[in-house]
Structure formats: C-alpha cells, structure tokens
Amino acid sequence: MSRESPSVTFDRVSEINGDAPTLIEGLPGHGLVAAITVDVITRQLSLEHHGNIVSEDFPPVTSFKDGRVRDLVRVYARDDPAVMTLQSDVALPGQAFKALSQCILDDLAQEFERAVFLAGAPAESEDQIGNVVGVGTTETIESQLRDAGIQPADGPGLIGGITGALVSKCHHADVPAAVLVVKANPYLPDPAAARSVIENALEPLVDFDIDTTELEEQADQIRQQMEQIAQHYRQMTEAQQQQESEEPPGVTMYQ
Template identity: 65%
Template sequence: MNANSSTRFQKETELTAESPTLIEGLPGLGLVASIAVDQITKQLDLEQHGTIVSEDFPPVASFDEGRVRDAVRVYAGEDPAVMTLQSDVPINPTAVESLSQCVLSDVAEEFDRAVFLAGAPAESESEIGDVVGVATTDRLEEEITDAGISLAEGSGVIGGVTGALLRDCYYGDVPAAVLIVRSNPYIPDPGAARAVIENALEPLVEFDIDTEELLEQSEEIQKQKQQIAEQLQQYQQQEQQQQPRMGMYQ
C-alpha cells in the first residue's frame, strides 16, 4: 500500500493477464495520450480493474453516459495482455508526486513494463504524429528500435505527471519507455493520437487498433476534450514557471 494515505489504488477485480503492458493515458500536451488510450481501452474492450483516489485530485465529479464514475481509473484485459491508466481530469501539480508513487507502489507489481506518452509541440503540419522513444532499460531500448521507432536524440527533460512516472520507474527498476509525440499544442489532436497508435504502440505492444474513428469523429473528440485541455494549459503554465525550459515534454 502506498505510504501516502491521500492517494491509493482501489482494486476491483483480480488480474488474470500474464505480464501485461501498462499504457498511460493521462491528459498531456495535445491530449494525445488521453485520446489514444481512450480508443485502445474501447477497441480492446478492457474492463475496469480499479481506481485511484486522492485528496489531491480536483474536487469534481466525473460522469459518462449519465453515470458518475471515478475520475482516475485502471483498465485491464487478457488478450492482448494490456492495462491502461486513464483520467477524466488533468492531474494538477500538487497531485503529481503522490499519484506517481501510488502507481509505483500499488500498481507496478501487476504489470511487466510501462509505456508512457508525452507530447511535444509540432513546429510544422508535417511534424504532427512524429514519434521518438526514450527507455529506462537496455531491453526496452531494443524493443523500441525493433518496433521501428527512433530513439530521441540529444538531451531533454520530460515534465508533468509523465516525467514523474518515468523517473520513479527508473529509480524503482520498473522497465518503462516514453513515446514523445509531436502534436498540435493548442487543441486536442486526434490525428497525432492516431499516428502514435499506428506507428508506435501497435508494433511495440503487438495489438491491432481500428483508428478510423479518430478521423471520422475528430471534431466531436476535440469538443469533448476541450474543457480538459483548457484546465491542463493552466497547470502547464504554472509548472513551466518552476521548471527548466530545455527540451521540456509533457
């Protein structure tokens, strides 16, 4: 159990998958992770495995199809062996550390490796959807390159909740990788989400996802995610005032 009593994982089902991969879908730049993992969870028909609750999360009520639900949830499936981490609200800076520690102490024992998604602003239309990877272990570095994903060049910093999760996995000896995706930094970007699924997650995790909906329902998805995007921008502005500017991805 997580030592920080304000944030805890409440497991609802027993995990039957063998050595699953956790894919993180928390709101970040362009909401690429959130959109991509929403689609993966739906396409693979993953079942809710548990929830993460915290006094540090925003005091709001999340709902779907007329029913209230916990804002931060963990889903799981057996074939393929996949877990997803999703949130209906941005993770505010004061909750980042406790959430990351909760994942590492309470959830990590159930997955074999973690794949995180971080956004980077695209400098041109042609860059949208470009993906590079960063790994914490030799094995994952090899898996990234075998999947046809280029490793990130040079140095940089990954901030926000994704950076905290990656850091804690690194120091906790939990195999993890982050896929850095170029996206539109100003609006929710279903196109970039589609690209990271098809060009990176599918070959890396070895599953098949139908991404046509992300194009066909692009405007609807953007409308649904706009409120989250606006709140996230406020959090990112606060964090950027406190973080170094060198190659910051979120």
C-alpha cells in the first residue's frame, strides 16, 4: 500500500544571497518561549519575508495583522547576520509535522547551514525559569553548544510535540540540528524564559546581538498579545494528553 504524501507547498517570496543561515524554529510550545523569542529576533534583525508554508494539515483558520490576511506559517531570513526564522500564528497539531518536515527538508534545508529548535520544559520553581540546556544531533553541533557555554541535557529525555518530530526528521536526514531546552511556565506566555534563551544561548551560539529590554519592560503586554495562542496551545495539549499513553518511567518530556 502506498502512503500519500502530505499536501504542502513553499511559496518563496524572496531570495537568500550570501552565507547559509542558521534556521531558528519558533513554533508555539510550553510557555510560548519559541514564539516569543523568534518574534523578537525577526523584528530586531529586520529579517525579510522569505516565504510561506501552506498545507491542508494546518488548522483551518485565518491569520491577519493590521487588517491584512497573511499565511499561518511563515519563514523570514537575512544575509547579515545569516539568520532564518520559522514562525506560526497558531499552535500546530501533531499531524502537521509530516507536511512541515517535508517542506523543511525538501525546500529549506538546502538553504540553511543548521537548525536550532526551542523546547520548553515546565519549571518547578521561579528559580528554574530560564535555565537552558542543549541537545545536538551531531558531534559538531554538540561541540558548538559547548563552545557557546550551553550545558548538555542530563540523562534520558524525550522531546515531544511537533518540535520533537521535526528534530527526529532532521536527525534521520543528516540535517545538523540543536535543541535548546529552557525551563519556563508550562502554560502562560513566559517572556523571562525567552529573554534567558536569547541572552544565554542564542546570542553566543548564532553570534548576533538582540536588545532584550522589551521582554522585561513589556512583559505584561507581551503576555496579553500571546494569550490567544497560549489558550489554543493549552486546549490542544489537553486533548493530546487524553489520547496518549503514559510516558516511560524516569524519562523527562519537553516540547
């Protein structure tokens, strides 16, 4: 029996000229750390709209900004610094990973040098918020994480959700990838965790400079702006938890 290929297209709207960039994933997850982080990076580095990822597997909703409709999942990029970001205006369900991974591997992997994924881990106390550890798919990536001062994640663990599925696809396709696991509020938008992952991990790893002042001074405003996405993510994860079996004992889950 043949398997149907996922329906997905990448609509490119601009070209990348120069060094291959680092792709930074910003899909909504625990604490919306990835979404908040990538939004700040995209704006402050003035990344250009590179293209849109369109698939029937994405939620059937319409996204807009300032009165103008736009695609749910978008890619931004710039030559200097060589950075590419992946953004989504809504939490994506697990079944969307096939379409998204196909687009990343078939259309984008030839353009970027490595991928950096961001995963939130539920913080058990205020002191833990912002703690960052790393996971790599290759020895080179592990070395780059160490050189950036990012400690490796201890013991066994699982990276769940669509982020974990994308990392697995990159690993099997020999696409160099790193995962930055940051402790964050598991359900409320967490600008403090986003600030930490930028300052303590992404800046030394990717070599750019971001002013994170707004993540502290405008924390309440950011939480309000992200609350709709956070609510959708909570509903989606609660539904998934009802369907999934228990995790293996002694294994930590991030997503």
